[in-house]
Amino acid sequence: MRKAKESLVLLLAGGAGSRLNILVQKRAKPAVPFGGIYRIIDFSLSNVMNSGLQKVGVLTQYKPLSLMDHLSTGEAWDFTGRNRGIQILPPRTGELDSDWYKGTADAVRRNLDYIKSNPADEVVILSGDHIYHMDLDAMIEFHRSKRADVTIAMMVVPKSEIHQFGAGITDKFDRIVDWEEKPKEPKTNLASMGIYVFDYNYLIDTLSKDKEEVDFGMHILQRAIRNDNVFAYPFYGYWRDVGTIQSYWEANMDVIRKDSGISPQKWNIRTNIETMGRFADRPPARFGFNARVKSSLISAGSNIQGEVINSVLAPGVTVEEGAIVKDSVLFADCMVKKGAVVDYSILDKGGHIGAGAVVGTGDNHSTVNKLNPSHLYTGITLIGKGSEVPAEQKIGRNCVINSSVKEQDYPGKSIEDGESLFSRS
Amino acid sequence: MLKPTTLAIVLAGGRVDELNVLTYFRPKSAVPFGGFGRVIDFSLSNLMNSGIEQVALLSQYRSFSLINHIGTGAAWDMVGRYRHVSILPPFIGNDAADWYRGSADAVYKNLDFVKYHKPEEILIISGDHIYKMDYLDLIEYHYEKGADLTIAFTKVPQDEAHRFGLASLDDEDGIRGGRVTDYQEKPQNPQSNWASMTVMCFKPEVLYRALEENQAGESFHFGQDIIPMLLQGQYKVYGYKFDGYWGYTRTINEYWQSSMDLLGSEPLIDLDKWVFRTNLDHRQIRDNEPLLLGDSAVVTNSLIYNGCKVGGTVKNSILFPGVHVKSGATVENSVLFFNNIVGEGSHLNKVVSDVNNSFGPGSVVGAEVSDEGADVTVLGGNNQIPEKTHIGVGATVYPEIADKRWPEHVDSGEVLR
Numbered sequence: 001m002r003k004a005k006e007s008l009v010l011l012l013a014g015g016a017g018s019r020l021n022i023l024v025q026k027r028a029k030p031a032v033p034f035g036g037i038y039r040i041i042d043f044s045l046s047n048v049m050n051s052g053l054q055k056v057g058v059l060t061q062y063k064p065l066s067l068m069d070h071l072s073t074g075e076a077w078d079f080t081g082r083n084r085g086i087q088i089l090p091p092r093t094g095e096l097d098s099d100w101y102k103g104t105a106d107a108v109r110r111n112l113d114y115i116k117s118n119p120a121d122e123v124v125i126l127s128g129d130h131i132y133h134m135d136l137d138a139m140i141e142f143h144r145s146k147r148a149d150v151t152i153a154m155m156v157v158p159k160s161e162i163h164q165f166g167a168g169i170t171d172k173f174d175r176i177v178d179w180e181e182k183p184k185e186p187k188t189n190l191a192s193m194g195i196y197v198f199d200y201n202y203l204i205d206t207l208s209k210d211k212e213e214v215d216f217g218m219h220i221l222q223r224a225i226r227n228d229n230v231f232a233y234p235f236y237g238y239w240r241d242v243g244t245i246q247s248y249w250e251a252n253m254d255v256i257r258k259d260s261g262i263s264p265q266k267w268n269i270r271t272n273i274e275t276m277g278r279f280a281d282r283p284p285a286r287f288g289f290n291a292r293v294k295s296s297l298i299s300a301g302s303n304i305q306g307e308v309i310n311s312v313l314a315p316g317v318t319v320e321e322g323a324i325v326k327d328s329v330l331f332a333d334c335m336v337k338k339g340a341v342v343d344y345s346i347l348d349k350g351g352h353i354g355a356g357a358v359v360g361t362g363d364n365h366s367t368v369n370k371l372n373p374s375h376l377y378t379g380i381t382l383i384g385k386g387s388e389v390p391a392e393q394k395i396g397r398n399c400v401i402n403s404s405v406k407e408q409d410y411p412g413k414s415i416e417d418g419e420s421l422f423s424r425s
Numbered sequence: 426m427l428k429p430t431t432l433a434i435v436l437a438g439g440r441v442d443e444l445n446v447l448t449y450f451r452p453k454s455a456v457p458f459g460g461f462g463r464v465i466d467f468s469l470s471n472l473m474n475s476g477i478e479q480v481a482l483l484s485q486y487r488s489f490s491l492i493n494h495i496g497t498g499a500a501w502d503m504v505g506r507y508r509h510v511s512i513l514p515p516f517i518g519n520d521a522a523d524w525y526r527g528s529a530d531a532v533y534k535n536l537d538f539v540k541y542h543k544p545e546e547i548l549i550i551s552g553d554h555i556y557k558m559d560y561l562d563l564i565e566y567h568y569e570k571g572a573d574l575t576i577a578f579t580k581v582p583q584d585e586a587h588r589f590g591l592a593s594l595d596d597e598d599g600i601r602g603g604r605v606t607d608y609q610e611k612p613q614n615p616q617s618n619w620a621s622m623t624v625m626c627f628k629p630e631v632l633y634r635a636l637e638e639n640q641a642g643e644s645f646h647f648g649q650d651i652i653p654m655l656l657q658g659q660y661k662v663y664g665y666k667f668d669g670y671w672g673y674t675r676t677i678n679e680y681w682q683s684s685m686d687l688l689g690s691e692p693l694i695d696l697d698k699w700v701f702r703t704n705l706d707h708r709q710i711r712d713n714e715p716l717l718l719g720d721s722a723v724v725t726n727s728l729i730y731n732g733c734k735v736g737g738t739v740k741n742s743i744l745f746p747g748v749h750v751k752s753g754a755t756v757e758n759s760v761l762f763f764n765n766i767v768g769e770g771s772h773l774n775k776v777v778s779d780v781n782n783s784f785g786p787g788s789v790v791g792a793e794v795s796d797e798g799a800d801v802t803v804l805g806g807n808n809q810i811p812e813k814t815h816i817g818v819g820a821t822v823y824p825e826i827a828d829k830r831w832p833e834h835v836d837s838g839e840v841l842r
Contacts, residue, residue, distance in 0.1 A: 036715035255714075264714040265732070268712070281702065281705065283459065283460065283701060283728070284460035284729050284743070285716055285728070286728055287726060287727045288725070288726065289725055289726050291726075292723075293718050293722060293724050294718055294721065294722050295720045295722075296717075296718045298716045298729075304724075
């Protein structure tokens with residue numbers, strides 16, 4: 001018989017994830033919708049649930065409302081019951097009114113009272129930002145068998161990407177002997193996934209030492225590697241940060257592709273369908289007589305009369321006759337009117353594309369977004385939450401139409417590649 | 426605080442022989458419908474949308490599926506201080522060693538529960554029908570007329586009329602309703618085609634008295650006994666005329682037809698507009714990922730719920746969660762319940778298939794060429810159909826046929842037990 005381990009989980013869900021541009025204009029990154037009916041945080045929460053862990057504290061900071069609504073009582077992930085619970089830990093200031101969390105370790109340190117009031121053998125610290133499937137129970141078992149003070153989940157990434165991560169050098173016993181934080185010239189390709197198992201008492205001790213140590217990767221872990229027992233738990237499998245528009249889009253497309261390694265259903269990923277007033281409580285998807293659909297993920301409550309190719313549709317999306325949606329991700333309740341085209345774009349919730357409009361015109365993917373060249377540079381166009389694209393409007397590549405833009409905000413019938421448009425009200 | 430005054434009683438226990446293999450393990454009201462719900466969800470959604478939130482459910486036959494389906498009642502917003510749904514299973518009385526002997530007997534045996542709620546009006550409805558009705562409008566009419574009993578009636582084709590409880594109605598209130606002057610349960614020579622929808626609003630004391638009196642008799646049904654008794658006793662019985670869609674599913678062909686009414690560009694049953702709700706915790710259907718369509722998928726005029734995977738062709742069909750249509754397979758004019766697997770190159774036409782059936786590659790079920798008048802082919806659940814099996818038009822396959830008992834051909838109209 002397998003008995004659930006009594007480890008406390010802390011989920012860091014406060015990050016803004018600002019490279020996701022308008023997708024995080026009204027919500028924190030963990031609350032960004034993903035794969036039709038899910039949100040990014042569902043993957044971490046479901047991993048916790050499927051690992052038999054029962055107590056979770058969720059640290060919020062940036063735009064937490066949407067997230068709190070989604071977490072609700074935690075029932076969707078089976079966190080309700082006598083010994084179970086999910087607790088939202090809102091940010092709190094330190095001595096000064098102005099000091100918000102200065103880093104991951106600082107955030108956990110400010111919640112030491114929560115940790116102390118929930119005694120456990122280990123504290124598992126994860127972020128709510130990633131798409132992956134992992135058995136945390138096995139990781140805790142590994143941690144115990146190594147008698148580690150800290151265990152860090154690590155995976156091999158291409159050398160070209162290691163500069164975004166904490167990188168560890170291990171000996172043959174998986175002990176981490178050296179560490180480089182976001183190295184420019186890496187000596188290793190073993191990257192930290194930001195998932196840590198700490199011995200309970202060790203965590204309390206180490207956080208109590210020096211308040212200037214505000215970040216796990218920069219401070220706490222490096223000192224631990226020098227002085228204590230830190231091990232790398234090797235992870236093999238699908239794991240994506242989805243921190244950029246491009247990687248977010250690609251991970252969504254992975255759900256459609258066979259053999260990409262991601263399968264929410266097989267991974268037993270749960271979501272809360274009652275967020276936003278039972279947003280996913282809808283009848284089956286409806287397909288019309290002239291529907292043409294392939295290689296797509298389509299959620300209940302959608303109504304497809306036109307063409308959908310290689311796209312991910314959340315609940316309640318309507319694609320009218322003669323409309324084409326291709327290589328795109330559409331959030332809940334988007335409307336694509338007759339004859340409109342949506343190509344290589346991401347439409348936030350409630351986007352309305354007028355008849356005959358084209359979102360994503362032409363083949364020029366290389367004119368980057370002028371306002372945020374580091375966000376949009378591969379050709380993807382973004383339409384913000386509740387925005388309108390008027391009938392017959394043309395919108396180019398790498399464009400951003402901000403949230404709540406209305407018909408009168410458009411300067412003309414064509415938005416050039418790389419432009420952004422804001423609501424004037 | 427404003428307290429609710431209506432108590433609704435849903436008659437949900439019946440099994441219908443004509444529906445046969447689909448009601449082998451569940452009452453008729455729990456038969457899947459609409460790609461993710463159950464037949465009873467129409468009544469429960471009507472109650473929710475009418476704001477009637479004190480509900481009792483009378484079950485008898487194979488209650489398990491129904492009890493599971495209702496859960497806490499939260500799906501229909503029936504959880505709260507004065508909001509509830511209570512399932513009243515049958516029990517054996519003090520004197521008589523019998524189970525429910527009919528719908529009226531079932532309510533009679535639970536009169537203590539009914540009276541405890543001190544209702545000002547009692548709405549008794551069947552859980553077996555497919556329609557959208559605002560019960561408050563009927564209750565309002567009931568009060569306008571000062572009626573003892575108000576029953577909803579709808580017009581059915583004259584040649585079908587003998588299958589229903591029929592009323593003669595006068596035109597006191599035109600298209601709204603009128604006084605019931607005569608009522609006959611399933612008469613051989615129908616004089617009217619106003620069929621009872623089994624939606625009845627009673628004045629409580631009239632109901633209590635009628636049920637008491639009825640106990641002395643030998644038959645215990647609302648249609649057969651209670652309504653005629655009240656008419657005879659000069660009670661004020663009114664008919665509320667309903668002209669919306671009313672689907673009844675007493676035979677496999679009717680079940681299939683009602684399902685097809687979900688499809689088309691102007692569907693007669695529009696689940697979205699009707700604000701149809703089901704319990705997504707039942708069978709954990711909430712945990713299904715969205716529908717996944719392969720690169721050679723063709724899907725037209727169909728309803729498909731989350732959890733399905735379609736690699737082949739689906740036309741004019743309804744797929745419940747967990748159905749896989751493999752590439753090269755074709756499903757048309759069919760209704761496939763939860764977790765059916767349709768193997769490569771199979772062809773299903775005008776089929777109703779209960780849960781967990783798998784069709785081996787190359788099987789052919791129903792007409793190879795579409796024929797409007799063809800009978801429906803129906804399969805009970807948990808069958809593993811061997812590859813290349815032919816099952817003819819209008820055949821009936823019982824649930825859980827043992828592997829070694831499968832013939833290569835099941836003839837048209839044959840019953841495989």
